[in-house]
Amino acid sequence: MGEISIKINIADRVYPLRVSTQEEEIIRYAAKKINEKINELQENYAVRDKQDLLAMCVLQYATGMFKAENNVNNQQAEVEDSIRELDNMLTEFFNK
Numbered sequence: 001m002g003e004i005s006i007k008i009n010i011a012d013r014v015y016p017l018r019v020s021t022q023e024e025e026i027i028r029y030a031a032k033k034i035n036e037k038i039n040e041l042q043e044n045y046a047v048r049d050k051q052d053l054l055a056m057c058v059l060q061y062a063t064g065m066f067k068a069e070n071n072v073n074n075q076q077a078e079v080e081d082s083i084r085e086l087d088n089m090l091t092e093f094f095n096k
Helices: 021-044 050-094
Strands: 003-010 013-020
Touching: 003 021, 013 021, 021 050
Parallel strands: none
Antiparallel strands: 003 013
16 A cells, blocks of 8 residues: 555644555554643643653653563563473373
8 A cells, every 4th residue: 555645733743744544543543642641741730841741741651662561571471481381291291
């Protein structure tokens, strides 16, 4: 599929982008969530500078992303341990 030109508004600034048609919906949704988070931060804190709000927003999303990655890595390690344990059990069973 081809690329299309879109304009995304984040923190009252417009960013022209060229994206694949497959990514458009995801990018628009991400921009919407960023703007919602900025509005939430603006309401909860006495911060008006958009740069500060963007930095706080990025920090929250990055923290969430790292937590999710860590969770996936932990789950993967647990699955690998279970597979090793099962493999050992089967090896012992078939060696009898």
